[in-house]
Amino acid sequence: MQQFSSTDAKQRFGQLLKASASAPVAIEKHGKIQAYLASPEFFERAKKNDPDNSARKLARANQALIEKDRLIRHQRIAFDLATSTPGKRELLIKTALAVVERWRVERLCSVDYIQKWEHILKMSPQKMAATMVSDIDGWGTSLRQNSPWIGVHA
Incomplete structure (x- = not known):
């Protein structure tokens, strides 16, 4: 120096x-x-050689993988909704609605999530399937993170 x-x-x-x-x-x-x-x-x-910066990049990459896994899981659920028998489809939707109702009663999450999922779950199965794997006006990632499809394709 x-x-x-x-x-x-x-x-x-x-x-x-x-x-x-x-x-x-x-x-x-x-x-x-x-x-x-x-x-x-x-x-x-x-900054480029900063190990903290590398840690942040790694954390972002890990989060992107988690989000991708959630999207794939919801794509499988969407496929089930679009191709299952009416009875199985009805059971999937009924179970998801019960989870959303539990969120409401026990105040387990934001009202925003409850209202958005209720809206989605009232759609036709084909539209519901397309919506839950889309961006949903910027809410797609958040809604897939807080999903009523517990245990389905987990």
């Missing part, structure tokens, strides 16, 4: 900036380092 005295730093500021482009530069006064000067590029490189 290069070091500049505070006097040199004032008098040769251009050289100081040029030196800081490749690595941080120490500025000293009375034999003690008073400051470090680093370029923005240095901080960008440091």
